Amino acid sequence: MDDISTGVLFSLLILLLVISGYFSGSETGMMSLNRYKLRHLANQGHRGAKRVEKLLSRPDRLIGLILIGNNLVNILASAIATIIGMRLYGDFGVAIATGALTLVVLVFAEVTPKTLAAIYPERVSYASSIILNILMKLLYPLVWFVNGITNSFMLLMGLKVDNMNDSKLSSEELRTVVDEAGGLIPRRHQDMLLSILDLENVTVEDLMIPRSDIAAININDDWKSITRQLIHSSHGRIVLYRDTIDEVVGMLRVREAYRLMMEKNEFSKANLLRAADEVYFIPEGTPLNIQLLKFQRNKERIGLIVDEYGDIQGLITLEDILEEIVGEFTTSISPTLADEITPQADGSLLIEGSANIRDLNKSLNWDLPTDGPRTLNGLILEHLEDIPDSQISIKLSGRQMKIMEVSENMIKLVKVLPTQLKKTG
Incomplete structure (x- = not known):
């Protein structure tokens, strides 16, 4: 050097x-x-x-x-x-x-x-x-x-x-990637991708039509009553049962019933039972992503949800799961969340007690608990531990609510005061 x-x-x-x-x-x-x-x-x-x-x-x-x-x-x-x-x-x-x-x-x-x-x-x-x-x-x-x-x-x-080179993403990490995509992915497409990721965290009970609202016909009723129910039905399929809905005997396509009506001597209880499809049962607690695959593999579009004792809890369709991903169809005949919420001039909201909590959280950017009851009525009843009278005010999850209408042991209408409303996203 x-x-x-x-x-x-x-x-x-x-x-x-x-x-x-x-x-x-x-x-x-x-x-x-x-x-x-x-x-x-x-x-x-x-x-x-x-x-x-x-x-x-x-x-x-x-x-x-x-x-x-x-x-x-x-x-x-x-x-x-x-x-x-x-x-x-x-x-x-x-x-x-x-x-x-x-x-x-x-x-x-x-x-x-x-x-x-x-x-x-x-x-x-x-x-x-x-x-x-x-x-x-x-x-x-x-x-x-x-x-x-x-x-x-x-x-x-x-x-x-x-x-050291494990580059696999968990569902939560993938959710973060989608959220941070920004303008690279349209907002609607981001919502759809996130909804797909949510399917594994949502069960069939969260989307089902409850037992009390299932469109069903007692095959043991008088013939005029059965005919009237078929004519005025707004559903594509109707559950057939004997005396109690837990005794289901089939799933009837209404168009098949109309076809039998057009043929002489064909319109009868026996033929209605023969025309009915076999009922597809779904265990309660099944995640939506699993049920979507089962509908596809079994070539089914509708099923009845049963508990561990075999009792009917509700009904779910393939369309219900698809709507969870892409949003509500304009052709849907079941009530939408928009039908269950009525904005008032003072900024408050009138909400039907049957409104689904998950739908409220998603639509209004709320954070009501979803680990218990699935409807606003059930959530309030669980909170009060009693069936209240109308005109009672409560505070639930930081929101001031007023019970407006109670009937048949159910809260029918709730008013959420404007001072507790959040901006919708």
Whole structure:
């Protein structure tokens, strides 16, 4: 080193700092990449993306290569800076060189390149991958040796290198990705994707038509009553039962009943029973995503939900699950949430007690508890632990409510005062 001029040493030091900055920026750029965007570009044939994806397939080797290069360069730069300091300032130059080099490395070889790489990870990574690929081939024996020692040490701690590149997303992580997509995905499409992710957290009871509201005909009724119910039915299918709805005998397509009406001597109870389809039963507690697959596999569109004792709890259709994903159909004949909420001039809301809590939360951006009763009526009854009289005010989940109408042991109408309303989203 004594034969090398101070000017040459300064030039070498600057070159080493540039190389150190390259390694630092490359590491940050590689680790900051969006792996899913990278995979998409690689599948589209992007050369830079293919090179980077190959390097990232073994992150332990990539990090080993970058750190080997960075440490070698920094150690050599430290040695050269010490020589320069001693030449210029004698023994005191060691301290000066250490302090100055530390500041220069932090600013120009660490913070600046890493910040730029974090802002422009694709540009930095695609360009640096060319040199890193070459270095990986040249220094592979050294990288392999260092990684062998490192991986052995990690095995002693119970860690496996094979698990380091696990890029699978949980449903909650995927939800965050969809939420943060912003303008890349239309808001309606985001809502649909989030609704699909929610299917596993929602059961058939959350969407079912309750037992008391099922369109059903007692086959043991007099013939005129059965005919009148069929003629005035607004449903496509009707449940047939004997005396009690727990004794279901079939699911009748109303159009089949109309066809029998048009044929002489064909319209009878016996023929109605023969025309009815076999009932498809669904156990309570079935998640919606599972039931959607079961409807598809069994070629069914409607089913009756039963509890552990076989008693009918409600009815759910394929359309109900699809509406949970894409929103309500305009052709739906069942009451919608808009039909159950009446805005008042003073800003309050009149809400029917039968309104579904999940629908209220989703539509009005509320946070009423959903781990218990499924209707507003049930939630209030659970809160009061009694059947109240009308004109009683309560505070529930931070909202001031007034019970307006009670009949048949049910809360029929509730008024939510405007001072507790939140803005809808």
